[in-house]
Amino acid sequence: MMFAYRATPLGLEKLPPETLGAGDLTDALWVDLLSPQSAQVAAVEAMGVNVPTLADMQEIEVSNRLYREGDTEVLTIVLPGLDKHKTPSFGPVAFLITPERLFTVRYHTPRPFETFADHAAQSSAGFGGRRRLFMGLIEEIVARLADLMEGVGEALDQQSHVAFRDPKPRGDELADALRALGRQSEQVAKYRHALLTIERALSNFGLGLEEKGDKALREILKAQVRDCQALTVHSDFLAGRIAQLTDVTLGLINLEQSDTSRILSVVAVLFLPPTLVASVYGMNFPFIPGLESPHGYLIATALMIGSALGTYLFCKWKKWL
The missing domain is CATH 3.30.460.20 (CorA soluble domain-like)
Known part of the structure; x- marks a missing residue:
């Protein structure tokens, strides 16, 4: 044009x-x-x-x-x-x-x-x-x-x-x-x-x-x-x-x-103690304390919940959450 x-x-x-x-x-x-x-x-x-x-x-x-x-x-x-x-x-x-x-x-x-x-x-x-x-x-x-x-x-x-x-x-x-x-x-x-x-x-x-x-x-x-x-x-x-x-x-x-990675890391740490307790009571040994107790399931569950709660409170105290 x-x-x-x-x-x-x-x-x-x-x-x-x-x-x-x-x-x-x-x-x-x-x-x-x-x-x-x-x-x-x-x-x-x-x-x-x-x-x-x-x-x-x-x-x-x-x-x-x-x-x-x-x-x-x-x-x-x-x-x-x-x-x-x-x-x-x-x-x-x-x-x-x-x-x-x-x-x-x-x-x-x-x-x-x-x-x-x-x-x-x-x-x-x-x-x-x-x-x-x-x-x-x-x-x-x-x-x-x-x-x-x-x-x-x-x-x-x-x-x-x-x-x-x-x-x-x-x-x-x-x-x-x-x-x-x-x-x-x-x-x-x-x-x-x-x-x-x-x-x-x-x-x-x-x-x-x-x-x-x-x-x-x-x-x-x-x-x-x-x-x-x-x-x-x-x-x-x-x-x-x-x-x-x-x-x-x-x-x-x-x-x-970093925040996402930190949250995922803390969540993974929270499940470590309960996993440890469940792994111990899942072993195939004939003599495990409390294994034959009628309250063994409740004891193991209480240990897992307590360990997770203790880990959570520790993370809150360190201000990781």
């Missing part, structure tokens, strides 16, 4: 489908390619812009993610979003900044690409030109990552309540909490990776601003870099909280297993 937007006094306006179908992108300031078809790629390349493939965007080499091709500056970052099946995914997004307009290429759906057109007028960078449009989109992306990390923090607050509540949680609740903490740890790692790729792209983008001498945009760039650095520090804080809650949850699981 291909979406195109033009600048108006009130913000960004989406171009009608018939304009895109005719391949007329002359009025577009921002062209957004989502899993583009060959015809859409050809329409963009006819304007002198080489559209990178998904394989090119997934390369880990810096030369394949941050480079300049003629007058086009290509910056690739990695962002969380939704795939075509509406499930959470994590993939690359390429920004192609040409002298006339901004092109974006993506194969999944980060939310900022759906919301930025409505918020462009409120952006601190504005949308007056492809560079300011890029910075406004980055601002929207950073704000989205901040919201996602805030959501992780709220989830950790809930996990903390589960871990430290009274009465203590059950084993199945602890297992669910442990799995949730694992998912949150993976999310925080991905958000941190996204922030690092954004910061690298902004650093590369800033080199072009030094050449252009755009002081106002450089100040906006510095503010976005500081936001990325602050969120990176916050992601480290969240990772520390996740590690702490994971340790606490594992400790509670170990305590629960």
Whole structure:
């Protein structure tokens, strides 16, 4: 799919489908390619812009993610979003900044690409030109990552309540909490990776601003870099909280297993003395004290009950129960 937007006094306006179908992108300031078809790629390349493939965007080499091709500056970052099946995914997004307009290429759906057109007028960078449009989109992306990390923090607050509540949680609740903490740890790692790729792209983008001498945009760039650095520090804080809650949850699981083992051990000890008495009176010797007594059964039963009760009281005195 291909979406195109033009600048108006009130913000960004989406171009009608018939304009895109005719391949007329002359009025577009921002062209957004989502899993583009060959015809859409050809329409963009006819304007002198080489559209990178998904394989090119997934390369880990810096030369394949941050480079300049003629007058086009290509910056690739990695962002969380939704795939075509509406499930959470994590993939690359390429920004192609040409002298006339901004092109974006993506194969999944980060939310900022759906919301930025409505918020462009409120952006601190504005949308007056492809560079300011890029910075406004980055601002929207950073704000989205901040919201996602805030959501992780709220989830950790809930996990903390589960871990430290009274009465203590059950084993199945602890297992669910442990799995949730694992998912949150993976999310925080991905958000941190996204922030690092954004910061690298902004650093590369800033080199072009030094050449252009755009002081106002450089100040906006510095503010976005500081936001990325602050969120990176916050992601480290969240990772520390996740590690702490994971340790606490594992400790509670170990305590629960220890309590179960202790109870089973004490129960086994309670039955040892009665078993000993029953074993003695079950021997096939002709002379056993009380064997021929009419009250032998009651005597043996009383010994077994007394030995079990004595063992129980001893365990209670030692606070093992």
